[in-house]
Amino acid sequence: TQQLLSGRAPRTKPFRVTNADCSVKKGIMADTLHDLMNKASESLSVPCVGALVLGEDGTDVDTEEFFQTLPENTVLVLLEKGQQWSQHPDSLSRDQL
Template identity: 60%
Template sequence: TQQLLSSPAPRARPFRVCNWDRSLRKGIMAESLADLLGKIQSTLLLVGTVAVVLDEDGTTVETEEFFQTLEDGTVLMALGKGQTWASAKTPGYQL
């Protein structure tokens, strides 16, 4: 598979990645979304990761394009199959 990048080779950038219940949070360097997904599996032992979302509001990060717009240090949540994002700011509040 080929990766189309018009810009220079991306540098690895720091992200903070937590799991679905925020019991784990680790600093991970990644230069692309694909790279991050691979490292999440080895670092958070989350096999078969299906989604990475912004911890802030649950926005799903699906494309490399959108991933590249994230600031260094962005807090992301890794979700495995069946896991869903819930807001951290309204504990006890359920929709």
């Protein structure tokens, strides 16, 4: 019950992860940030991961605690080492809807 109330306990949830140029987007189930990083790295063929950021505004998701607050189907961008997040035209147009 405690875990249900806090809503922050690790739980397997679906996420949508793209690469930096949004050419590939994968639906991935994960229960921890570490788990998602591993699966996304393999699924998107990004062997050298730099960061995982929110597609919405580029917020760096680098702690397990913050990761656990993300709702199901959050869109995340997996950046290779050295890559920078930039607002993708597609996500801008979605904001404008």
